[in-house]
Amino acid sequence: AQSVTQLGSHVSVSEGALVLLRCNYSSSVPPYLFWYVQYPNQGLQLLLKYTSAATLVKGINGFEAEFKKSETSFHLTKPSAHMSDAAEYFCAVTLGEGYSTLTFGKGTMLLVSP
Amino acid sequence: DVKVTQSSRYLVKRTGEKVFLECVQDMDHENMFWYRQDPGLGLRLIYFSYDVKMKEKGDIPEGYSVSREKKERFSLILESASTNQTSMYLCASNIGQAILQVSPLHFGNGTRLTVT
Numbered sequence: 429a430q431s432v433t434q435l436g437s438h439v440s441v442s443e444g445a446l447v448l449l450r451c452n453y454s455s456s457v458p459p460y461l462f463w464y465v466q467y468p469n470q471g472l473q474l475l476l477k478y479t480s481a482a483t484l485v486k487g488i489n490g491f492e493a494e495f496k497k498s499e500t501s502f503h504l505t506k507p508s509a510h511m512s513d514a515a516e517y518f519c520a521v522t523l524g525e526g527y528s529t530l531t532f533g534k535g536t537m538l539l540v541s542p
Numbered sequence: 543d544v545k546v547t548q549s550s551r552y553l554v555k556r557t558g559e560k561v562f563l564e565c566v567q568d569m570d571h572e573n574m575f576w577y578r579q580d581p582g583l584g585l586r587l588i589y590f591s592y593d594v595k596m597k598e599k600g601d602i603p604e605g606y607s608v609s610r611e612k613k614e615r616f617s618l619i620l621e622s623a624s625t626n627q628t629s630m631y632l633c634a635s636n637i638g639q640a641i642l643q644v645s646p647l648h649f650g651n652g653t654r655l656t657v658t
Contacts, residue, residue: 437582462646471546471632471649472585518584529575529600530647534584 430455430521434533442541447506449536451519461502462520463493472518478502514540548633548650555657561620563653565633572638574616579630591616623657630654
């Protein structure tokens with residue numbers, strides 16, 4: 429079984445500030461990990477994914493995430509927030525075997541102020 | 543570009559009605575999924591299908607059923623709608639089982655269902 433915990437249902441930053449969205453996972457086998465973003469009135473779209481290659485993964489729109497096995501974490505970061513980054517972000521995990529499906533976290537709403 | 547289309551953006555139904563939510567994808571994906579999204583609960587998997595006429599229960603299948611008669615279409619059915627099924631419903635698809643784990647999900651824009 430697998431699970432995901434996202435710390436903080438809401439995170440507020442100022443434009444230009446560092447963005448840090450936290451995700452911790454639980455998995456019985458080495459996992460595959462994803463970050464998705466949902467803009468208002470839209471479905472989710474993939475930001476980035478970790479599939480056991482490089483531990484530092486770069487995604488779209490300047491986001492990146494680092495897989496840390498010892499901490500069971502996959503936190504999402506961006507050096508400088510932009511107003512257009514305001515959205516809800518979901519971390520997701522899959523066991524990566526058979527018909528294992530994605531398990532999503534509860535989401536973190538990122539608010540960006542001028 | 544992959545397109546997942548959900549037939550309705552908003553639906554309002556009465557308690558006890560039979561409700562059909564339709565989803566169509568245009569990229570010949572083997573796998574299709576139905577999630578519901580509720581504030582503070584994230585996305586929860588209702589049902590998924592990895593082939594035509596195949597279906598598997600997700601985490602919260604109670605009160606729902608699905609139909610996949612054609613590869614591109616996956617329908618979610620609420621046999622007798624209840625107020626606790628008021629939610630945002632998201633359909634998604636991805637490439638077949640061999641690379642299920644790493645193939646990203648492509649989502650539709652969602653159907654917001656209100657049951658009164």
